[in-house]
Amino acid sequence: MSSQPAIQGSPSVVSKTPLPKYEYPPETGKQLNYADLVSLDLSEFDLPGGKQRLAEQLKESVHKVGFFYVTNIGLSQDQIDQQFAIAKAFFALPEEERLKYRAPLEEGSYNGYRPLGAVDIRPGVKDTLEFYSIFKCIPETERTQPEIIREYWTEIERFSRHVHEHISFKLLQLLAIMLELPEDHFLESHRYEDLCDSSIRYMYYHARSKKQNEVCRDIYFNGHTDNGSMTFMFQQPISALQVQRSPESDWEYLYVPAGTLAVNLANAFNFLSNGYMQSGFHRVIAPPEDQAHNDRLALLYFLRPTEKLILRTLDTPFLQREGYGKTTTENDLEISWHENWRDNVRSRGLRNYNK
Numbered sequence: 001m002s003s004q005p006a007i008q009g010s011p012s013v014v015s016k017t018p019l020p021k022y023e024y025p026p027e028t029g030k031q032l033n034y035a036d037l038v039s040l041d042l043s044e045f046d047l048p049g050g051k052q053r054l055a056e057q058l059k060e061s062v063h064k065v066g067f068f069y070v071t072n073i074g075l076s077q078d079q080i081d082q083q084f085a086i087a088k089a090f091f092a093l094p095e096e097e098r099l100k101y102r103a104p105l106e107e108g109s110y111n112g113y114r115p116l117g118a119v120d121i122r123p124g125v126k127d128t129l130e131f132y133s134i135f136k137c138i139p140e141t142e143r144t145q146p147e148i149i150r151e152y153w154t155e156i157e158r159f160s161r162h163v164h165e166h167i168s169f170k171l172l173q174l175l176a177i178m179l180e181l182p183e184d185h186f187l188e189s190h191r192y193e194d195l196c197d198s199s200i201r202y203m204y205y206h207a208r209s210k211k212q213n214e215v216c217r218d219i220y221f222n223g224h225t226d227n228g229s230m231t232f233m234f235q236q237p238i239s240a241l242q243v244q245r246s247p248e249s250d251w252e253y254l255y256v257p258a259g260t261l262a263v264n265l266a267n268a269f270n271f272l273s274n275g276y277m278q279s280g281f282h283r284v285i286a287p288p289e290d291q292a293h294n295d296r297l298a299l300l301y302f303l304r305p306t307e308k309l310i311l312r313t314l315d316t317p318f319l320q321r322e323g324y325g326k327t328t329t330e331n332d333l334e335i336s337w338h339e340n341w342r343d344n345v346r347s348r349g350l351r352n353y354n355k
Helices: 050-064 077-091 095-101 147-151 153-178 210-215 267-272 317-321 337-352
Strands: 039-041 067-071 112-114 120-122 129-135 199-205 219-224 230-233 241-244 260-265 281-285 296-303
Touching: 039 050, 050 067, 050 153, 077 129, 077 147, 077 153, 077 199, 077 296, 095 112, 095 129, 120 219, 147 153, 153 199, 153 230, 153 296
Parallel strands: 039 067
Antiparallel strands: 067 260, 112 129, 129 199, 199 296, 219 281, 230 260, 230 296, 241 281
């Protein structure tokens, strides 16, 4: 890391702003239709036969819905709470201060702050979402950071590396085993030290009035899939995230309690597997009436491939048996997923981001 004091989490920063313990909003008392998803216990990973058992558990989830849960993730509740507290402190900064750290959206990068109301969700109606992305702690992604981020940089980097190298690497190995590939097949294209847009993201949805929700038809974020490898979502008591297994299925709520991580596969694995692995389709809607007045703070980690992942579909004995074997090279592109992702963000930014 650079020793410049203005860059990222400078080691020269000694004193820290005390952070109040983060208090989660209460859960809803409403009866909701929650998704029944497979839950992987990562404590089994290193047990004899554990990886094979976990890989077998994954098959139906990644094929049918693209969402699953993970427990025993190796992070304490205090470590998770601290990240929420850092996020809360950042969004408490005055708007003019937050805007100093605006991400270069028009260049195809979310590295930094995406302002509130940056996108029109309907003609004349701006979104009520803002977020701050902290890219991997490597020299290639260095940028100036607000003081609260610099003060807690050591903790942020430790958290980022754990999710990336200890949680996601285990899941990448399980996916490789499931596809009958060498266990380390996906690791080389997801190394922490290599350039990509993997990031911690602090997301803040501002509560809307009943009238605003009616105008927006209760939608905060339309149905979509994520553009990357996997997305990890930490504890979330406000019921607003919904998943849909297929276009004909009803929407189901996602419940993420303490100690559990919700994971959804993203478009990279859908592409690589010729459609066998499903990108988790999801949306964010207005919370139930007893939670509607609460702002919704979310903590996520986006895992994205590095420049080493070239857009070529896979062909394995498993995919052939399942009817998803490679039949053509027409869909293969001789560019990296990272380059393709940046082009997508840049294009989206030029069309949609409000100045």
